[in-house]
Amino acid sequence: MKITLNGIELELLPEKAIYIRDTKILIIADIHLGKTSHFRRNGIPIPGKSAEKDYEQLAKLITKTLPENIIFLGDLFHSDYNKEWDVFCAFMKQFPKLNFILIKGNHDILEERHYKDTCLSVVEDRMENEQFIFTHEPLKIIPGNKINFCGHIHPGFTLIGKGLQRITLPCFYFHKNILILPAFGSLTGLYLLEHEKDAAVFVIVKDKVIEV
């Protein structure tokens, strides 16, 4: 699904990411890596492979879009340091030409030294260009006519139809110059949003993005 905001064409991808072809930026929110190890360390032994699925998805997405930059809109890593972080760093090394940028979210509590010596540039609060502002949490005040890309919410939307049918799906949610991305990670839940009058909701159905 393609939409144009501030004169720039954006691709809303069913893989739960946005691609800006113009500047070759891939935007991803809320992967929450390291969650299984986090469980394990808290006394719950889990032989888990769920993280592998996330990497697989991410790798596929990169090969599909061939971006030059990847911006993570926060909550990249769910926990304090555990071994999964090293796995992720190794993963990034597979793509030496790519710029990985992280805008820190509330879950990103790794210490500075863990970000050092990786190919990830870390931005504390926000990143902006002429048209867009990238943050983790939605901004309260947005300067000028810029569009705020953010995550944090894990938006979901429930369609209600005849015969008491309800379908809940992850979505992109655009309202008052804020575009909220769905959470990318597979170990994440959904926060259901209402359809505000002047909002645009794009739900993800299998391999399609549909505006409702």
Next chain:
Amino acid sequence: MRAASEWFKLQQWKPHAFQKETWHSIAAGNSGLLNAPTGFGKTYAIWFGVIQHFIDAKKKVKKPGSNLHCLWITPLRALSKEIENATNKVSLDLNLPYKIALRTGDTSAGERAKQKRKMPEALITTPESVHLMLAQKGYLEVFQNLEFIIVDEWHELLGSKRGVQIELALSCFKTLNPNLKIWGISATIGNLQEAKEILMGDKHQNSVLIKADIKKKILVETVFPDVLEKFPWAGHLGLRLGAKVLEIIHNNNSTLVFTNTRFMAETWFRFLLDADPNLAGILALHHGSLSEETRKWVEDALHDGYLKAVVCTSSLDLGVDFRPVDTVVQIGSPKGIARFMQRAGRSGHQPGATSKIYFVPTHSMEIIEGSAMRYSIENNKMESRIPFIRSFDVLLQYMVTRAVSDGFTARELYDEIHSTHCFNSVSLQEFEWCISFLTTGGKSLYAYDDFRKVVYEDGIYKVVDKRIASLHRLSMGTIVSSSAMTVKFLGGKWIGSIEENFISRLKPGNVFWFAGKNLELIMVKDMNALVRISKSKNGIIPSWAGGKMPLSTQLAASIRHQLNAYHKGEKFDRELKFLQPLFEEQERRSILPDENRLLIEKINTKEGCHIFVYAFEGRYVHEGMAAIMANRLSLFKPITFSIAMNDYGFELLSDQDIPIEEAVDSDLFSSEHLNEDILKSVNTTEMARRRFRDIASIAGLVFTGYPGKHIKTRHLQASAQLFFGVFMEHEKDNLLLKQAFDEVYDFQLEIVRLRNAFERIEKQEIIITHPSKPTPFSFPIFTGRWREKFSSEDIEARVMKIKEQIEKENQK
């Protein structure tokens, strides 16, 4: 029976026939099951058999070693005290050197050590404590001279995994003493003979079933509303009959008000207090989430006759007799006859007294259950208890228990467990899987040290790691509590526990109603919710998770029978007479279903097309039936259903026309291919996933936390679910995984009952009516809140369809 006749003469009592029969049977060296109502001396029927054996054996030679002669197992700690008093009195009166002591979770470490040094002649204990004793080093010496095992309230234990624990413990004791005498005591259930066989296990000779020829009189009285509501609305009626319940409380000495859920208990307690403030102080609340201290206080006060009424849940189904209680009220459908009788039996304890029970329906359709209940009691139609089989979770726990104490050899332990009903079909290969699971972690968990619990040394399987041993002792048992949050006053006084997800929805300052008090949440710290009393009048009442009980097979059959009696115009009772206007309204709009006719109603509303089917089989069976029907209907065209049900029937709702007429003609209710169809239509994986949480916990896969320091439920669930996921992916033949699916089939889908229902319907006449408006029978289902869904349509197509509907709506 010298001891018995001496003692009965002393009390100036005359023994019942069943007591004499039991004494003689025990003297003859038999084992058996005694079926007798409470309050007629069933304890003494067994006890004097035990005592007499002791006296006679003592005259011969005293065996060296442990004194322990009899183990008396009860399901409830509260009952153990009463039995201890009764039996000790006998020893005292007859001046017998026969000591009786308690051994339960409450027994102090000092007392336990004392017992270990010198065992009393009898221990009164619980299934959990028996297993804990088996987990001690040197348990063989303790039990070497054991002659008797008495299992009290066997009917209660039978249908649970605690029953499996008993079977396992018995198999071990029988090896120690092949002449062990096993006696069970049971209330009346549908499968008494089977209950006896299961208790005895394989290869146990000489067992008898003794039935007391005493019937307790039970009077069932339905509380009617002043006006019959022709369109019943589930849950709507209950409190409106509150004034009448209040009247019953006033007119009697002491009343137990039974509700089906803790939520209802809290609601009714609050209602009654508001309606009559004079009840403050003499009305109490009792349910499983209240602190033990509070419950104990209520029980004592009830016993001493201080309380006018107690609102309670199944927490008071069992337990010691409360003599002052002369009346019982049941709010809402009791769901089963045995349970209803059990509750009725909580009143009128004097021998020969009549038990009186008032039935308060929560919606007008439920009134028919009063009639069905009376019919069932008069005709002695009781439910059977379905025993668990192949509970590998309990087996794995037990194997570690045996490994923790003195260790076991594979061949001997296999022979033992194979003699139980539960594990009779377990093959040697499956047993070997269990051993490998405990020694290596099995196929998927071999990489984790934590799962290599048991080691093989010198031909014996044992646990050598002290940490594993102590963790195991801490987490034994088969009751998995939904680890709840403790509710405490700021000063530290414990009030009770509430499920975590209720508390997590509250913010500090919010007020909720719990334990009969309005409480303000101050803060949540670790797993404690700190509260203070609030003056605010409005608080929300927590609801507790836990499946809704379905109507039992027997009660469902009785309801169908009574409908038939009405239909045929046979003489009918007050309930049916009262319901007559509702039935007539039903016949005006549609027809009245009965034993020989299955009614299907097809109604169109602006929501879409509704199909109502009245099978009267209980909600679980309806759930499975509805799903199978949805699947079979979807073969006609891609279609999406929303499914609702209650105990009387179910509804399929779709946005498009449901081709029911066509479907009925082509075997919609065929009992063929049921298993295949259920696999296709019900998400058994999801159901099994939910079941797996308990299984993983019992089997020791997930650690439920140190006492008093529970791991948050969320985490527990997450980890049990992840194990489930891993086994599903990599180890489909994992026996715990299979068990989860088997339990879903047996206990959730009630597959046997489902099949019987389909076979019954095949013989019925199927009638489809097309009412223009909802009928009295359909209304409570129609207004029910809980819905399942089934779809054979592509999700994308569904989204597009809803999108079109919304757009059309917007254009208007």
